[in-house]
Amino acid sequence: MQRSRRAAIAACMFLAIAASPGVSLAQTADELYASGVKARQAQHFDEAADLLKRALALKPGNADVLVQLGFAELGRNDLPAAREAFSGALSLAPAYQDASFGLAEVEFRSGNLDAALPLAESVVRAEPGNADAAALVETIRKAKQAAAGSKVKPAPAAAVPAKKAPPRRADPVAGLMQQGRRLRAAGKLPEAEQAYRRALRLAPKNTDILV
Template sequence: GVKARQAQHFDEAADLLKRALALKPDNADALVQLGFVELGRNDLTAARDAFSRALAIAPTYRDASFGMAEVEFRSGNLDAALPLAETIAQADPGNTDAASLVRNIRKAKQANGVKAKQAA
């Protein structure tokens, strides 16, 4: 499933990961991988579900938190996305993906502020 996801064969990856989860539903790793597959398919609802289930099993799983931050960002929930991404970036300063996500969320929040001022 992971190799299929990395090759961007998202439908195949989802099928394989769902089969693994049928055998072991509390596999947080498989849930996180499924979450990233669903992000790749732009199914934010399914991605949110997978990451939420992973976090329920393993509340400190950084990849699950990162995935949830990505879901919130793509959903436009910037106020929910920023603290998640900042926590990951602070816990792992070398994580360039988390640092980039924090920057992108801040830029989006700033752009939203400018739009709000222009509308007023």
């Protein structure tokens, strides 16, 4: 009788502990994985990462768990942890498109556009109907174009050379008058007269020529 009573008390205590908030029975890797995926989809990324890490501890080398963990880490913006998870999944399953997409997202957010683009393009080739991958490819291409455009500096405008003033022409009238004076001083009066006449034809109103 005493033994039966003790067994009943122990059973009640076990049930009470199991029903207490925050206390749960041991979960399998599959249960932890399912709970982790559900938490990630609800955007409870910290909880999801914890559950998926526990699942991975029970089932190491599981590509599905690694991919889900990668997306949970992306949700927490822990890019190094996400890269490690996606890379681990691809090392186990190189054709795992979700892992390639996740790694492309990591590289894009890290600013590694040259690494991100081929990863995203490979997903589009493998899954032509993957709208998320197609959108990521377009976003990466636009980012690359913007980056290339910002590096091209416009050529400086060619300096317009200042227009030079045309050379000032010598005054022919003054030259002829000076020539006439020299000829007259030299006693060559006919030649001097011809020089004066030519100057007078060029400037008939210049009375200085007649002096």
